[in-house]
Amino acid sequence: MTYRGDNKSGRQSILQKGLLIISIPLVFELFFVAVLIHLLDESGQHIAREIASQDKIVAVETMVKEISDSMTSAILFNITRRNEMKERNEKSRAKLLRAYSKLVKLCAKDPAELESASRLRNAADEWMRQQDRALNSAPQARVSSFFNLASLTSANQQRPETAASVILEKEQKVLTIQPKLRQQTLVQLQIFFLFGFIANIAITVFLATFVMRGITARMENVLNNTFKFGARLPLDPPLRGTDEIADLDHALHETANEILEFEKFKQQLVAVVSHELRTPLTSVQGTLTLLEAGAMGQFSERATPEIAKAQQSVDHLIKLINNLLLLERLEAGSQILKQAELDIGHIIVDALDVHEQFIEEKQISVDCQFEELPLVGDWDKLKETNEILIETCLLRIPAGGSLTITGTIDSAGFLDIRFLDNGPPLSPVQAANYFDRTRETEENEVKGRILFLALAAAIAQAHGGSLTAVSDSQTSCFTLKLPQRGKQND
Structure with a gap:
């Protein structure tokens, strides 16, 4: 037999088809992850920009505050000449310089803001030079220095546009816009996540249905061919494909x-x-x-x-x-059975008559316990089955033994005929295979009996029944089950 699976060149296995189909949602997942990362990065950029704007505003406000504090401390020192005012002035200057350094780093990527920060630093330097003059002025010039500082501070506070206001206005706009942009990005992220979730489920369900439908249909074809072969019916044409x-x-x-x-x-x-x-x-x-x-x-x-x-x-x-x-x-199913109304009890009696001489020679007692057992079937074939079963029991029963034959109709409408003998017990394996034509002959079994037993089972099956054997330490029972059918013309 030539097996097509031996030639694997140019074949596409089910695994390869599955990987090919799985790659579709995998590509979608990669695209989904890429877009998700982009949206998350965009949202992160909005947050970073918002934080940077807040830091710039804090830095600018810190510089303005420290300039004001330094001016105030310089004026107070000019009036009182108290050292704590001078120390306060120095601390304000140090904070101002740190705030400027931070502002320069924050504005490094924005030339316009960097220029405004530079102008703010120049203005701060100018104010600190004025403060130095006031701090280092002679006693007779303290009053003039005081008025110069006061007028400089008042003029700075009244200017409509300063370097600080340029940065503050711009970053205030950023703080107004960035939360909206961030919110839009979050909404887009939520929508895309929901879309991706639904799309992923839809793709998975579609592919699973598509793949399983194809595999199921092809496997059903193979299964149907298996059943048809068991019934010896013509098989469906071979499947196409190389899987x-x-x-x-x-x-x-x-x-x-x-x-x-x-x-x-x-x-x-x-x-x-x-x-x-x-x-x-x-x-x-x-x-x-x-x-x-x-x-x-x-x-x-x-x-x-x-x-x-x-x-x-x-x-x-x-x-x-x-x-x-x-x-x-x-x-092979080619044997035509006659269909006639009969009584299985009469068949059993006729079968016993065939072995009457043998029964008398072995002095076997026979007890029949059955009444009318009607069915439709082939008299000759059923008689042969009963003869084989009775002969099998008689050969097993020792001299002076007993044979009991009972017949009833069970709840399913089957005739239940049992042949009980007190011969050698059968093991469970022997009982299960007793009517199998392929089993080996037992040690005390008459040669050629296997063929007769297999024939009896085949006749029972041809009538829609069965033939089984069970055994215990006392008796062995051979059960013939046949369906009880109505009259031939019913």
């Missing part, structure tokens, strides 16, 4: 074809062998019948029993061949 499911379906078709060819060969072989055996055996049987009837003259008393034994052996062989052919036809 594993197509390989499985093609392997199923090839296996089915080989099994069907083997079964056909087996049937032909059985038919040929049976015909080649049955034809000469029939001739031998006819000759032995003539000999036994004395048509060819009288034989000695010693030869007569031998002729009878030979006749029995030939009859047994012919029966084996006929049973083998019947079993093959039943398993």
Whole structure:
């Protein structure tokens, strides 16, 4: 058998198809993450810009405040000449310089603001030079220095546009705009996140449905072919494609074809062998019948029993061949069963009559416990089944033993016929495989019985029933179940 899966070049497996389909949502996820990072970065930039604006405003206001404080402390020192006023002036100057250094760093990327910060520093330097003159002025010039500082401070406070106001106005606008931009970015982020969540679910559901629908449909085709092959029906055409499911379906078709060819060969072989055996055996049987009837003259008393034994052996062989052919036809479904109204109790009685002599020889007591058990079926085939079961029990039962046959109708409408004997117990494995034609012959079992038991089970199954065996330490029970059917014309 040539397996298509051996040639893997140019094939696309289910795994590769799955990876190809999974890559679609993966690409979407990467795009979603990239946009999400961009929006988060944009929101972070707005926050950073807002914080920077606040820091600039604080730095400018700190410089203006410290200029004012330094001017105030310089004026007070000019009047009082107290050292704490001078120290206060020096601290204000130091804070002013630190605020300026911070402002320069914050305005490094904005030339206009950097220029305004420089002008603010120049103005601060000019004020500090005036303060130095006042601080270092002679006693007779203190009054003039005081008025010069006071007039300089008043003039600075009354100017409509200064270097500080330029930066403050610009950053105030930034503080007004940036929160709105940040809010817009957050809204965009929320909308995009919701869209991405919904889109991801939709893509996943669509791809899962698409992939599973294709795989499920193809697997259903393989499963249907399996059921059809079991029923020996024509299979659906092989699946197209090069994936594993197509390989499985093609392997199923090839296996089915080989099994069907083997079964056909087996049937032909059985038919040929049976015909080649049955034809000469029939001739031998006819000759032995003539000999036994004395048509060819009288034989000695010693030869007569031998002729009878030979006749029995030939009859047994012919029966084996006929049973083998019947079993093959039943398993192939080609055996047509007669459908007639009958009573299984009458069949059991007739089957017991066949073995009446053997029952008397072994002194076996037979107890039948059943009433009317009607069904529709093939009398001859069901009689053969009962004969096989009764003969099997009789062969197992020791001399002086007992055989009990019961018949009831269960709640499901099946005839439940049980054959109980007190022969050797069966193990659970033996009981489970007792009617399997492929099992080995047991040590104390008569050779050739397996074929008869398999035939009995096949006849029961052909009637829609079953044949099972159970055993305990006291008795063994063979149960024949047959469906109770109405009249033929119902």
